[in-house]
Amino acid sequence: MSLRELARVxxxxxxxxxRDVRALEAEGLLDRxxxxxxxxxxxxxxxxxxxxxxxxxxxxxxxxxxxxxxxxEGEAIVVGAGTTTQELARRLARVPGLTVVTNSLLVAQxxxxxxxxxxxxxxxxxxxxxxxxxxxxxxxxxxGLRVSKAFLSGSGLTAERGLxxxxxxxxxxxxxxxxxxxxxxxxxxxxxxxxxxMFRTVPTEAIxxxxxxxxxxxxxxxxxxxxxxxxxxxxxxxxGAAGAPAPDQPQAPRGQRSSQLPGPRRGQVxxxxxxxxLSDQPTDxxxxxxxxxx
Numbered sequence: 152m153s154l155r156e157l158a159r160v161x162x163x164x165x166x167x168x169x170r171d172v173r174a175l176e177a178e179g180l181l182d183r184x185x186x187x188x189x190x191x192x193x194x195x196x197x198x199x200x201x202x203x204x205x206x207x208x209x210x211x212x213x214x215x216x217x218x219x220x221x222x223x224e225g226e227a228i229v230v231g232a233g234t235t236t237q238e239l240a241r242r243l244a245r246v247p248g249l250t251v252v253t254n255s256l257l258v259a260q261x262x263x264x265x266x267x268x269x270x271x272x273x274x275x276x277x278x279x280x281x282x283x284x285x286x287x288x289x290x291x292x293x294x295g296l297r298v299s300k301a302f303l304s305g306s307g308l309t310a311e312r313g314l315x316x317x318x319x320x321x322x323x324x325x326x327x328x329x330x331x332x333x334x335x336x337x338x339x340x341x342x343x344x345x346x347x348x349m350f351r352t353v354p355t356e357a358i359x360x361x362x363x364x365x366x367x368x369x370x371x372x373x374x375x376x377x378x379x380x381x382x383x384x385x386x387x388x389x390x391g392a393a394g395a396p397a398p399d400q401p402q403a404p405r406g407q408r409s410s411q412l413p414g415p416r417r418g419q420v421x422x423x424x425x426x427x428x429l430s431d432q433p434t435d436x437x438x439x440x441x442x443x444x445x
Contacts, residue, residue: 153187153342155367186342186370210340210364213390215239218302218338218362224248226299229328230258232283232321233304235338237261244268252298252331254289254324256282278320285320293327301332303353307346308339308361310379314353322350334359341366344373360386 154172158165172188175181181188215238222228225248230236232255240258243249244265253259254273262270275289303325305314314337316322329335335358344363361380366373381387 217390231303235304254284290327296331306348313355315348325352344376
C-alpha cells in the first residue's frame with residue numbers, strides 16, 4: 152500500500168505513517184518501499200487484482216489519459232495486462248480504426264463495445280489473479296506479429312534492471328509482447344519507481360518512453376530514479392493530477408507525439424515541478440533544474 156492510502160485508512164498524516172512504517176520494518180513485520188510498504192517477501196509476492204485496483208487510482212487515471220494521446224488513428228498496438236493498462240483501454244475505445252492485440256481479459260472487456268476498434272486476443276491459460284492469458288499458447292500466438300507500439304505495466308521499474316514483475320509466466324508473455332513492437336511504452340505510477348521484483352520483463356535500454364505521474368515532493372527516491380532513467384535515454388512524460396496538461400501548458404492534439412521531459416544533466420534531480428505534460432520546447436529549452444525554480 153502507498154503511504155497516502157495508509158494515512159487515509161488510519162486517518163493520520165503521512166509523516167506519522169512513515170515513522171510507524173520504519174518501526175514495523177525494524178520488527179520484521181513489513182518491507183518498506185519508496186512511497187509505501189509491502190508484506191515481507193515482496194520480491195516474489197504479487198497482489199491480486201482487487202488489491203491493485205484500489206492503489207494509486209488517481210495516478211493511474213492521469214497516466215492513462217496521457218498514454219491514450221500517444222495512439223493514432225488506424226494504428227496496431229499491443230496492450231499488456233494490468234490495472235493501468237485497463238484504464239488505458241477504456242480511453243482507446245474512442246480511437247477509430249485501432250487494432251489492439253492483448254492477453255488481458257480486462258483490456259478486451261473495456262474495448263468489447265467499441266465498434267471502431269478491432270480486438271485480437273492471444274491464446275493461453277487464464278491466470279485468475281490478474282485475468283490474463285499466459286503460458287506457451289499466449290507466447291506462440293504472438294510469433295510473427297508486428298505492431299507500432301507496446302503498452303506495458305508491471306510491478307516495479309528501476310534504471311538498473313528495467314521493468315519487472317513478480318510472476319514468471321506473466322514476465323514471459325510481456326517479453327513476447329515487447330518483441331512484437333517497434334516502440335515500448337511503460338505505464339508506471341511513482342509508487343513503482345525504484346521497486347525491483349523477481350522477473351525482468353523489459354530491460355531499460357528497450358524502453359522507449361515512460362509515462363508516469365509526478366512524485367510527491369518528499370519522494371527523493373522516485374525523483375532520483377526518474378533522472379537515472381532519463382540519463383539512459385528513456386523519454387519521460389509526466390502526467391498531471393487529472394491526466395491533463397498543467398493549466399499554463401497547451402493540450403497536444405491527437406496524433407501528435409506527446410511532449411516529453413528533457414533528459415536532465417547528470418547530477419540534476421527532477422523535483423516537484425514535474426507537473427503536467429510538458430509542452431514541446433525549442434532545442435534550448437530549460438533543463439529540469441530551471442523548471443524547479445519556476
